[in-house]
Amino acid sequence: MVFWKWWTTVVIFAVFAAILEYYIGASSFIWERDTTKISVGILGIFTMISLIIGYYSYQIQFKGKKITESKLQPLWYFSETVMSIGMVGTLIGFLIVLTTTFVDIDTSSTQEMKRVIGDLASGMGIALLTSLCGLVSSILLKFELVLLDAENEKI
Numbered sequence: 001m002v003f004w005k006w007w008t009t010v011v012i013f014a015v016f017a018a019i020l021e022y023y024i025g026a027s028s029f030i031w032e033r034d035t036t037k038i039s040v041g042i043l044g045i046f047t048m049i050s051l052i053i054g055y056y057s058y059q060i061q062f063k064g065k066k067i068t069e070s071k072l073q074p075l076w077y078f079s080e081t082v083m084s085i086g087m088v089g090t091l092i093g094f095l096i097v098l099t100t101t102f103v104d105i106d107t108s109s110t111q112e113m114k115r116v117i118g119d120l121a122s123g124m125g126i127a128l129l130t131s132l133c134g135l136v137s138s139i140l141l142k143f144e145l146v147l148l149d150a151e152n153e154k155i
Contacts, residue, residue, distance in 0.1 A: 002151035003061040006054050006144055013140060030133070033125045038089035039133040042082050046137035049078045053144045060148070066155040067148070079141035086134015093127025 020026040030039050053075060059065045101119040106112045 001061065002147055003054070003057040005147050006057040009140070009144060009147075010050065010054065030129065033122075034089075034129050035122070036089060036092055036126055036130070038085060038092070038126075038130045042085050042089075042130070042133045042137050045078060045082055045085075046141060049075055049141055050144060053141070053148055057148055057151070060151050060155060064155065067152050072145070072149065072152070075141070075145055079138050079145060082141065083134045083138035086131045086137075089130020089134065090127040093123045093125070093130065095123075096126060097123030 017026065030043075031037075034040070056067045056071070060067065097120055101116055101123065105116060
């Protein structure tokens with residue numbers, strides 16, 4: 001049943017993503033807000049690894065093949081890596097804020113203060129968005145891998 005569990009997880013995630021896309025335009029939100037495009041990279045890695053997990057789930061359920069530990073270890077590595085990449089995005093967002101925002105500020109100008117607030121919001125948005133994408137991707141990949149490992153040990 002491991003393939004159907006994986007498939008159900010993917011469908012639930014796809015429905016949730018479709019709802020987010022419909023109500024808030026999630027893909028354009030991520031594309032426009034994350035100028036570093038780190039979130040897009042994280043989601044690309046997530047999709048690729050999830051498809052590999054689906055393939056291995058299919059092999060276990062329908063072909064009765066046991067997946068070797070050497071094939072599973074890189075998948076666990078990537079489930080941790082997406083979270084780490086998200087944290088790197090957080091640091092980059094903070095660096096953008098700290099290195100560009102507070103240079104030659106004219107505190108008497110309201111236009112300048114608006115620019116500073118906009119720059120702060122942009123950098124913090126990158127930081128939080130990359131962290132969120134990394135954490136959610138890591139959680140979902142680990143969930144899929146736990147299901148795969150449990151069924152793989154039964155063979």
